[in-house]
Amino acid sequence: MSPLRVLQAVGTLDRGGVETWLLHVLRRVDRRDIEIDFLVHGAASGALTQEAVELGAEVLRIGGHRRPGYGRRLERLLRENRYDILHSHLHFFGGRILRTAARAGVPVRIAHSHSVRSSLASSGRFRRAYTRLMGRWIRRYATHRLACSRPASLALFGEATGNGADPSTLYCGIELDPFAPGPRLDGGALRAELGIPPNTLVIGHVGRFRPVKNHHFILEMASAAASAGLDCSFLLVGDGELEETIRRRVRTLGLESRVRFAGARADVPELMNAVIDVLVLPSLHEGLPLVLMEAQAAGVPSVVTRTISDEVDVVPGAIVRLSLQESHQRWVQAALQAARGVSLEHAFDQMKGSPFNVNNSAAALCALYRRAAEPHRPVSRL
Numbered sequence: 001m002s003p004l005r006v007l008q009a010v011g012t013l014d015r016g017g018v019e020t021w022l023l024h025v026l027r028r029v030d031r032r033d034i035e036i037d038f039l040v041h042g043a044a045s046g047a048l049t050q051e052a053v054e055l056g057a058e059v060l061r062i063g064g065h066r067r068p069g070y071g072r073r074l075e076r077l078l079r080e081n082r083y084d085i086l087h088s089h090l091h092f093f094g095g096r097i098l099r100t101a102a103r104a105g106v107p108v109r110i111a112h113s114h115s116v117r118s119s120l121a122s123s124g125r126f127r128r129a130y131t132r133l134m135g136r137w138i139r140r141y142a143t144h145r146l147a148c149s150r151p152a153s154l155a156l157f158g159e160a161t162g163n164g165a166d167p168s169t170l171y172c173g174i175e176l177d178p179f180a181p182g183p184r185l186d187g188g189a190l191r192a193e194l195g196i197p198p199n200t201l202v203i204g205h206v207g208r209f210r211p212v213k214n215h216h217f218i219l220e221m222a223s224a225a226a227s228a229g230l231d232c233s234f235l236l237v238g239d240g241e242l243e244e245t246i247r248r249r250v251r252t253l254g255l256e257s258r259v260r261f262a263g264a265r266a267d268v269p270e271l272m273n274a275v276i277d278v279l280v281l282p283s284l285h286e287g288l289p290l291v292l293m294e295a296q297a298a299g300v301p302s303v304v305t306r307t308i309s310d311e312v313d314v315v316p317g318a319i320v321r322l323s324l325q326e327s328h329q330r331w332v333q334a335a336l337q338a339a340r341g342v343s344l345e346h347a348f349d350q351m352k353g354s355p356f357n358v359n360n361s362a363a364a365l366c367a368l369y370r371r372a373a374e375p376h377r378p379v380s381r382l
Contacts, residue, residue, distance in 0.1 A: 003032055004373050006085040007078075007106075009039045009097050013046030013059065015238075015264050016208065017290040018089050018114050021172040023048050024358040025365060026055050034366060039077075039097075041065060041090075047264060065093065071100055078104035084373045091115050091156060092130070095137030102141045107376040108369075111142040113156035113167075114287040116149075116307070117212075144372055146170045149288040149309045170368070171311070173361030174290055178269030179297035181348055187274030194235065194260050196275070201232040203335050204276035204300075206268055206291045207283075209240030217282040217324065219246065221335075222255050224328040232258075232336065235276060239264040272298035278339035280331065281305065282324060288312060290356075292319065297351040299344035303334045314354045315347045 013019050026036050037058040040046065049059050060081075062073055078086070078101055085108040086101040088094030098109045138145070138156070145167035147153030153167045191198060203221070207213045215236065222234045236246070236259065243261070250259045265271070272279075272294055279295045281304040288309060295302045296315045306321045313319055320338050322331055355361060 001377065004034045004085065004369055005081070005083045006034060006036045006087060006369060007039050007060075007081070007083045008036060009086065009088040009090055009094065010041075011090065012040055012042030012044060013038060013048040013052060014042075014044075014208075015047050015266075018172065019046070019048055021174070021290065021358065021361070022089075023051060023055075024173065024175050025362040026052060026057055028359070028362045029366060031056050034369060037081075037083075039074075065096070071096070074100045075104045078106055084108060084376065085110065085369055087112060089114060091117075092134040092138075095134030095141070098141040099137045108144065108372045109142050110144045110146060110372070111138045111156065112170075113145075113147040113152040114172075116151040116155045116285045116287055144168075144368070146368075147287075148172055149311050151307075151309050152287040168368075169311075170364060171288065171355045171361055172290055173356050173358030174293045174297065175358050176297055176348070176352055179273065179294070179348055179351075185270060185274035190270065190275050194262060194275070196233050196235065196260060199231075201336065201339055202235050202275055202277050203232055203332075203339075204235045204237065204271070204279050205281065206237040206271075206279070206294075207281075207289075208238050209236075209242040209246060211242065212284050212286075214282045214284055214324075215242065215246045216249065217328070217331075218280060219249055219253060219255065219259065220328040221280070221282075221332050222258050223253050225332045226255060226258055228329070228332070230332065230336070232332075234259045235262055235271070236260065237262040237265060237268060237271060268294060269298065272300050276300055278303065278335045280335055281308070282331070283308070284324075293351065293356045296344070296347050299347040301338035301344065303331060303338055314356060315344055315350050318344055318347065 008022055010019060029036060038052060039060050039062060041064060052059055083106050086106045087110040088097050089112050094111045098111060101109050145157055147167050147169055157167045188198060196202060205218055209215060225232050250256060279300055279302040283305055286308050292302055292312045296318045301318055303320045306323050320334055322334055
């Protein structure tokens, strides 16, 4: 029997949490069983594109959805490639993609929520109307609904009904091998590269420079630490549209000696293992941040907002929650206490047995694909 053909609909193939997880899945599938391709909407190819192609995936660029003829181009692409499954990771915009996939005859259409943002409470009238329309299309055209967490399910699909057709939770996973216990890495060279003094405590953040990540809050933490004369540095890992804005703000606050920019990097496990002492995540909202899984696997404690679901708590005592209404000084104090007072000796073993181990989550996803597609596959005859 021919392999299942799956198309993953994403924005770009940059080093985001969802995209990185999908690459981990791609590494683990046998293309004789399941073929995975990507539909991307960004103008740039994305940092993960080359690896995806080397692993055998086709990366299909359709252009922005605001360009005239987007729907016709998408329907033609789907008809020509004859996919068995369309898996959308584009939140509400997935409604349009799933509707087009249904018209193109794609039998299995999956809506997957990775965000807790519903867009209904605080958006303008046009945005609320758009959200309601996309929600109706998702309910009508999605054959399966998945979410990375309970809050993410609520944000896209609404309250559970208990009628047997509710969305399923499928946790994304991380690659654990880079965090496996072994000889302690010498962080001296990495610290020197980043301009961080050898014995300074490092408060880290890993994430794209986007409004939701709340980098301005981290800079206020750094300013509070400087005012108190605390010996700590802040390391910001990632890139994005707000990076230059944040760099200018660092210069305005005179924090150049305390705040370091690492850029988008492939060696996050090494940074976790050898440089970062405590992670902070003051995000305005999150679906289910995989960086917290990486921190726990590395035995790095985290201080995060209270809005982040407790589903991320795998290692007891690893995550401390605070409100964004609490002072920046309080956040700094909590970070220093966590870095110096939490023992996470058995963290790796606990992560290995969890659903956030990518081996477990990839197996669960592939099993779902097979179950969903089975009724639509031709029956082999001997």
